[in-house]
Amino acid sequence: MATEERWCVVTGGRGFAARHLVDMLVRYNMFSVRIADLGPSIKLFPTEENGTLDEALRSGRAEYVSVDLRDKSQVIQACKGxxxxxxxxxxxxxxxxxxxHHSVNVKGTQNVIDACVELKVKRLIYTSSASVVFDGIHGINNVxxxxxxxxxxxxxxxxTKAEADALILKSNGINGxxxxxxxxxxxxxPGDRLFVPSLVSAARAGKLKFIIGDGNNMYDFTYVENVAHAHICAERALASEAIVAEKAAGQAYFITNMEPFKFWEFVSVVLVGLGYPRPYxxxxxxxxxxxxxxxxxxxxLLAPYGMKVPQFTPxxxxxxSCSRTFNCSKANELLGYTPIVPFQDAMRRTIESYSHLRAESLPQKKGSSKPSTYLGxxxxxxxxxxxxxxxxxxxxxxxxLIYLYFVASGYTLVTAVSKLLLVAAxxxxIHSLLPEKIFGYTIEKVQGSKLxxxxxxxxxxxxxxxxxxxxxxxDFRSLCRGNDWSLFFxxxxxxxALSLLGxxxxxxxxxxxxxIAFIAFYMYEQYEEQIDELFTEVLLHVCKLRADIANKLRRKRIYY
Incomplete structure (x- = not known):
C-alpha cells in the first residue's frame, strides 16, 4: 500500500495489455498512475464507466496526458515526477x-530512455515481444x-521491437x-479488439475452414492479466534490495502462461466456445x-489511396504455421513471476467476455452470394x-479426361471437336439400346426434346x-466522332485482352x-467481402488514372 503520493507512467496506457496493467496498479494502490497515450483525451469504454479507473480519475489517483512518443519534449513532460x-x-x-514502426518503437523508446535518465527516474520496464527472436522461417521450441x-x-x-529491446537493456545503469x-x-x-474479433469475422464469412500448415505447430499464449502481473513482478524486483535488483536489472524475460498449446487447437476452442465450427x-x-x-x-500499391491493411500477409x-514456445524459468527465478490465471481459466474467461460475438447473437447473412448469382x-x-x-x-x-484424350494429345480445334462429337454420338x-432397367437400376433415357x-x-x-x-x-459511331475517351479506353x-487470349x-x-473455374469461384465465395473491397480499391485507382490521362489529352487537344 502506498503511504505517500508516488507516481508511475504507463505509455500507450489505453492499449490492450496496458489497460489491464493500469487497472491492476490502481487496485493494488501501489502508485498514482499517469496514463500517457496518443489521443487528445481519455475515452472510457462502457465496461470501465463507474469502475476502478473511472473512480481513480475522479479522485486524482490517476490522470491522463496526451503524448506523442516521437516528440521528446512531450515525453519529458509526461515523465516528470x-x-x-x-x-x-x-x-x-x-x-x-x-x-x-521505427519512429515509434525505436526513436520513441530512445526518447523515453533519455527522459528517464534526465529526470532521474528510478525504474523503466519495457514491454517488448517474443517475436524479437523469430525469423519467420524456423520454428522456435522452448528457447x-x-x-x-x-x-x-x-x-x-x-x-524495430528488437532494436528497442536492445536499447532498453543497454541503458541499464545510466544515471542510476x-x-x-x-x-x-x-x-x-477480455478487451482484445483484434485477435478474437478477427477470428469471429473470418468464421462468419466462412473463411476459417482452413488450417494453414499441418495444424501441429505449438504456441505459447499469455493471458493479459498474467502480462500485467509480470510487469508488477518486474517493478517489485527492480525496487528490491540492491543484490536482488542488480541481478534482475538489465535483463530480458520471456513471459507466457507456461502451458504450450497447439495454435490451431486454440483457435478451435475459441470458435467452438462461441458457437462456430472449427477449421478442418x-x-x-x-x-x-x-x-x-x-x-x-x-x-x-494502393495504400496511398486509402486501402485498409490486409490480414492475409506473408x-x-x-x-x-510455425511453432513458437519459450522458457520462462528466468522470469520465475529473478522476478518471481508465476501465472496467476491458469490457461484453462483464461480460455473460459476470454470466451465468456465475448458473449456478444456468439454465433446466435449476430445477424446471419441473407440471400445468395455473388458468385452463386453470377453462376445462375x-x-x-x-x-x-x-x-x-x-x-x-x-x-x-x-x-x-476430355483434356487428356482430346487436348493434351495435340489435336487441332476442329479435330478435337469432331472427335468429341463422335464420342458423344x-x-x-449405345445408351439408347440399353434396357430400361439393369440389375434393378433405372436407366434414364435422353429425350430428343432436351436437345x-x-x-x-x-x-x-x-x-x-x-x-x-x-x-x-x-460504339463504332461514337469512336468515329472522337470525343468519347472513356469508350476508347x-x-x-x-x-x-482479346489479342492476348488469341x-x-x-x-x-x-x-x-x-x-480457375473450380477454385476461383469457390475462393470468391469464401472471401467475398475482402475481394469486393480490394476490387473497389483497384477500380477507383484505375478510374482516377483514366480520368487523369483523359484530362491531359483533352487539355492538349484544346491547346493545339
Missing amino acids: AEVVFHMAAPDSSINNYEL DESFPYPLKHNDTYSA LLTCSLRPSSIFG IKIPACIVMPIAHLVEWIYK SRIRLL GGKVANVLLWRNKKQTVVTLLTFV TFLF YFSMETSQKNASLVASSWNYAVN KVTLSLL TISLRSFFTISLP
Missing part, C-alpha cells in the same frame, strides 16, 4: 510500415533469453536507471504464400462452388445477337481455365 515508467506503447503490429536476435525478422514490427525488457508471447483475453481443411503454407505476397504487393502466414444459382453454381461435392468431383474428372446410340431449341428460344438468341451487333455499331483494353493455345487454355 515519476518513480517508474512502464513503456508499453507501440503501433499496430499488423501494419507492415517500417517508417511508422530461453540466450537465444539471439535473427539476422532478418519476420516483419518490420518485430525488427534500472531497466528490464519483458517479452510476452501471443497476448489474449489443411492447406500447406507454401500454397497460400504466393497469394499472400500478391495481396501485400497490391496493398503497397508474415501472418508464417506466424500461423443452379447446377453450375452447385458444381463450381463445391456444394455438391460428388457432382463436382465427377464433373472435374470428366473435364480432365456413340455414347448416345431441341424451340422457336421462341431461337428468336431470343437471334435477337440477342442482333442487339449485340447494334450496340457494337453504336474500354474498346482498347477489350481488344488487347495467343493462348487450346492446351494452355484448358490448363489455366480448369483450375
